[in-house]
Amino acid sequence: MDILLPSQASSGPSHNNASASWQRSLQQAIRNPETLLEHLGLSATQLPIDIANTFSLKVPLEYVAKMRQSDPTDPLLRQVLPLDEENNRAAGFNTDPVGDLNARQSPALLQKYQHRMLVLVTGACALHCRYCFRRCYPYGETGHAEMQQQLMQIRTQKQIHEVILSGGDPLLLSDSHLTAWIQALSAIKHVQRLRIHTRLPVVLASRITDALLSSLQESRLQVFMVIHSNHANELDETSANALQQLRQADCTLLNQTVLLKGVNDQAETQIALHTRLGELQVLPYYLHLLDRVQGAAHFEVAESQALSLMKAMREALPGYLVPRLVREEAGKAYKTPVY
Ligand SMILES: *Cc1c(COP(=O)(O)O)cnc(C)c1O
Numbered sequence: 620m621d622i623l624l625p626s627q628a629s630s631g632p633s634h635n636n637a638s639a640s641w642q643r644s645l646q647q648a649i650r651n652p653e654t655l656l657e658h659l660g661l662s663a664t665q666l667p668i669d670i671a672n673t674f675s676l677k678v679p680l681e682y683v684a685k686m687r688q689s690d691p692t693d694p695l696l697r698q699v700l701p702l703d704e705e706n707n708r709a710a711g712f713n714t715d716p717v718g719d720l721n722a723r724q725s726p727a728l729l730q731k732y733q734h735r736m737l738v739l740v741t742g743a744c745a746l747h748c749r750y751c752f753r754r755c756y757p758y759g760e761t762g763h764a765e766m767q768q769q770l771m772q773i774r775t776q777k778q779i780h781e782v783i784l785s786g787g788d789p790l791l792l793s794d795s796h797l798t799a800w801i802q803a804l805s806a807i808k809h810v811q812r813l814r815i816h817t818r819l820p821v822v823l824a825s826r827i828t829d830a831l832l833s834s835l836q837e838s839r840l841q842v843f844m845v846i847h848s849n850h851a852n853e854l855d856e857t858s859a860n861a862l863q864q865l866r867q868a869d870c871t872l873l874n875q876t877v878l879l880k881g882v883n884d885q886a887e888t889q890i891a892l893h894t895r896l897g898e899l900q901v902l903p904y905y906l907h908l909l910d911r912v913q914g915a916a917h918f919e920v921a922e923s924q925a926l927s928l929m930k931a932m933r934e935a936l937p938g939y940l941v942p943r944l945v946r947e948e949a950g951k952a953y954k955t956p957v958y
């Protein structure tokens with residue numbers, strides 16, 4: 620079966636106001652470090668920024684609004700601002716830290732684990748996270764032909780029970796393109812679960828449009844959405860509303876966090892994040908030790924400190940709000956449990 624994408628799938632003017640608004644927000648995202656600092660009442664002399672970084676700055680104004688003014692140590696700012704430190708080379712840090720390249724069935728289809736297939740449906744994101752483990756990934760074309768090819772491979776592998784839309788950020792696809800994915804996957808009998816890994820409910824809540832919600836709700840697939848929030852300050856009322864709508868559309872909501880020095884490496888920060896997630900009915904999934912990608916060494920937290928954070932969380936939180944501390948190791952059958 621060949622699922623045709625509507626002609627407006629890639630971009631272009633939309634007649635849907637809600638979708639036009641998130642796409643406009645992305646067009647207006649800040650891409651210049653000095654502009655970002657100006658917005659926050661900071662000067663470039665307070666922070667050693669790297670203007671020439673090839674993994675450029677990108678951050679929507681909606682996310683900037685969640686940052687504190689005049690605070691060079693703000694945990695959200697630190698996630699997006701390119702600093703000179705990224706040019707330091709550190710032993711053990713490389714461009715393919717979790718063995719993605721070896722797990723490829725085709726340029727955008729990764730299989731590492733039984734019964735689960737991961738599809739890199741786009742290389743684009745709403746914001747660029749400085750610690751991104753795929754910051755060096757060679758994303759290829761992600762158009763209609765590639766999608767048909769990927770669907771064909773999923774169709775022929777009957778042991779695949781779960782398809783994970785990843786990227787990049789899969790919610791950067793238009794509603795019509797995502798709906799085409801959801802409908803095509805729903806038509807494959809051996810696929811039972813759809814998982815979407817995304818930062819959009821956290822970064823740009825207006826992305827959760829009515830059209831997306833109906834596609835998710837109408838699907839026969841069980842839908843798991845894993846939001847990637849690293850700090851309670853990211854989870855304001857607009858994000859809370861988007862998450863509530865997703866729950867009402869029958870999505871199971873989980874959160875995955877990366878443990879990051881200077882962002883969320885203090886016990887009270889982790890406890891506040893997981894308390895807030897609980898309030899929003901988002902259950903914690905993984906707390907990831909940093910993937911050792913080139914340029915991110917200054918974010919690494921020692922394993923001994925991670926273990927004491929876990930102990931503090933276990934003491935302060937109900938068991939169901941404590942994430943599993945894991946590390947991803949190339950070639951393993953599952954993510955390695957650390958605590
Ligand atoms: C992390 C990952 C998954 C999902 O693993 P879970 O432990 O089920 O969350 C699946 N495929 C790939 C390629 C991954 O990197």
Ligand code: SF4
Binds near residue numbers: 743746751753787788
């Ligand atoms: S949203 Fe995910 S894929 Fe995109 S830059 Fe951030 S960590 Fe990387």
